[in-house]
Amino acid sequence: MADAATEPAIDAISALVPATLRALHAIEFASRHLSPTSLPRIIDALAGRNDDLAPALAASRALEWPGRLAPVRDHLERAAEAAGEALAGILAAPDASQPIIAAYRSLRGYARACESLYPLAAHLRPVSHFFLEQPARADTALVDRIAAADPTREGVGFMHVGGPSGTRGAFSLYVPEYYDSSQSWPLVVALHGGSGNGGAFLWSWLREARTRGFILIAPTAAGSTWSLMEPEVDGPRIDRMVEDVANEWNIDASYKLLTGMSDGGTFSYVLGLRGGCQFTHLAPIAASFHPLLMTFADATRLRDLPIHIVHGAQDWMFPPEMAQGAERTLKEAGAAVVYREIADLSHTYPRDENARILDWFLPDKA
CATH class of the missing domain: 1.20.58 (Methane Monooxygenase Hydroxylase; Chain G, domain 1)
Structure with missing residues (x-):
């Protein structure tokens, strides 16, 4: 008492x-x-x-x-x-x-509020529940598993690598507190929108990573947004981030999702359609798509490549016709495309779609 x-x-x-x-x-x-x-x-x-x-x-x-x-x-x-x-x-x-x-x-x-609040999740149940997907808050086994984990041990929780949160060219990372190196873990790399940063965008996905058990990387572009016209600037940086994380944590090479919002979604196309790309799944959200992107695409890679497109019918920056064109073009190229057009979505990040994307990406964890 x-x-x-x-x-x-x-x-x-x-x-x-x-x-x-x-x-x-x-x-x-x-x-x-x-x-x-x-x-x-x-x-x-x-x-x-x-x-x-x-x-x-x-x-x-x-x-x-x-x-x-x-x-x-x-x-x-x-x-x-x-x-x-x-x-x-x-x-x-x-x-x-x-x-x-x-x-x-x-x-x-x-x-900023989430970053300040999250360390209390280990001590205050309402805070812990806030950082879980809502259906999982009644999952006693998961809640007990999280409660039994040591949040102070090295290599778990959220961290910023290469500088403080939002440092250009650096990245933020989340590893579930119950991480076990004896098993392999899916990876999600989430790219922020223009003028954003990875330290902030991390919180768009952390709730799901903590619930479903995957490792999350949120890079920050080297410039004010992703190098869409010069993929050699940010592309190799992202590859190195993934390699560095895979050297420290046990990553499942069969489940590596590249996703992003707005310019981040467009950059997931830029990187993800090319030959040699290491990501197994793509999920561009509110992204721009131009047919010229297909001139850099690798036909072999595109065949059966899982792509989950999410776009808002009310998007005022990139009209939905752009995403509809992406769906048609990528399907014609042989990709396995799922297209979601959301009636009430504007040019904002639809966190309520994360669960649907993850059910598609990780059906065994749905």
């Missing part, structure tokens, strides 16, 4: 954790549905969603926490602050000179 000195801190945790998680879910909702035309509706939907966050954060900051709980306080308060700033930025976006740009920028706080 808690002593008198810790009871106020426990009360603070009990208020701050659910408030922060509700804010993060609200940001996920906004991120999934954001577009120039939907912004006013999103503002209406978010109204009041973070009313309890600021008071909970203020109460935590006013409290004299016991020294042994100071790390918990620091992680929680940083996460709450980042989530609160993100929501406040979205709500204030209509008053900005470029509302949609302001709203997109505000979403960056989500990754």
